Amino acid sequence: METIPAPAVAPEKVSLEAKSPFEMRVHLGETVPDTDVRSALKTGDMGFLHSFTTGSAVDGPGIRLVAWTTACMFRCQYCHNPDTWTLSNGIPVTLDQAITEIRKYANGLKAMKGGFTLSGGEPLMQDRFAARLFKAVKEMGVHTAMESNGYFGDRLSDDEIRNIDLVILDMKAFTRGQHERVTGGMHNEDVLEFANRLAALKRPMWLRYVLVPGLTDIPEEMEALATFGASLGVVERAEILPFHQLGEYKWERLKLNYQLKDTQPPSNELVAKAVEIFRGAGLDAS
Template identity: 80%
Template sequence: MEVQPDTTVAPEKVSLHAKSPFEMRVHLGDDVPDTDVRSALKSGDMGFLHSFTTGSAVDGPGIRLVAWTTACMFRCQYCHNPDTWTLKNGIPVTLDRAIEEVQKYANGLKAMHGGFTLSGGEPLMQDRFAARLFAAVKKMGVHTAIETNGINGARLSDDELKDIDLIILDMKAITPEQHRKVTGMDNADVLAFARRLSALKRPMWLRYVLVPGLTDIPEEMRALAEFGASLGVVEQVEILPFHQMGKYKWEKLDIEYKLAKSQPPTNEGVAEAVAIFRAAGLQAD
């Protein structure tokens, strides 16, 4: 993949659209005063976005428009977009501008049985912006989805969750010890959010990144599969093979990358993981 240069021009001159979410974007919100950032996070009048990408077929059902937010509290060892960890690396975008961007594609998304997905980073780090954007998109009649690590799920009310047709929950691990190893944080709030979604009967997909030597632990996957099956609302499980497409970002950002020499899982390894989730009665691929 072509390595994109650091984008440091004025935010208003930066395209909202990226060729891919792997494009490097940094420092685009540095000029926004901290007081304005705090106000925006509280009101949702403005969000910080890495970019929009169009034509996605892997971020929810159908063909999707995806908005990638910045800011994340996890430090996943296999993260392919560490530039999205920092809020001010994103483009400051007013809520109205974000709504207008989705509106451009609304008719096409409905015709292609697709929709709009908010991903990240971690979109619920900007929960007010996310909630207001989802409410506006639902009024367009467009299917909505969020890809989230779930730790800030309590920030959304039950009514706000009704504006999200599908929650794609990125499950990093099931045991607290393994979760801390992978992300640096505990997962009690993640599991609580999953149970809450179950009680509310909200449709979910689960995602699990398979990393040889880090997450390809059969007993961990079996426990996660059993937990997912117990929820009763998991429509499918996606096993995502680890890749090195974001390695260059770790290097350019001068962050220690522990998986620099790790290899993607074999086809057999992926098949074994899929089989574990299917054995629990879940649809998995």
């Protein structure tokens, strides 16, 4: 595979704040020695972040500050940020640096009834960093949310989960076969187990489902997923996210095999039908 040229700007000069999570970022953590990477993953003293974005109104209640981690175990066909799959593409940030950055926004986030969201990539690929960061943010009195695929939910203790006010669970599919089809071969038993665990702990959840014509627009699949979500008793809302092509250029630049280049976004009618399926199961869906 052809490699992407390293950025002209040194990692320490790359701004943590990005104009958009769709911004392409690669190679920013490659100079970190392997021993330091292993230590960071074990202790959480350092994390690898794609970026921070401010002013989000879609990643949890109110206005949010969002930190996007790098590293993900899934290879979803519709992923719009494949540059976040690799840990070394992220900016190495110490835990103290991340806390200091969030503290700058703490009062404003509380005033706007918003909070801090950790997304990715997959945040629980860096579970120690995530757990310690959520603890620190909760101590600021700021609402916390995590957007996750749920696969590594067992890496968090019950007390660590309680530091997360809202889990936004990205549900790729309900049946194992469909989940493997969407994610590049990854099963979903651990995802469903994490959802059930959150329900047992009475932790608020949102469900997210990406609607892709020809891939995820399967009524039976959505019906099963919606029924499961409703059975949990803690799902506050379900969000149907229409597929888009905003990340196509990243697949091209990374020389990845993008199977959805000819796929069009779902029609309004198709989105409405999907929303109705989730509403029919008793969920607040949009």
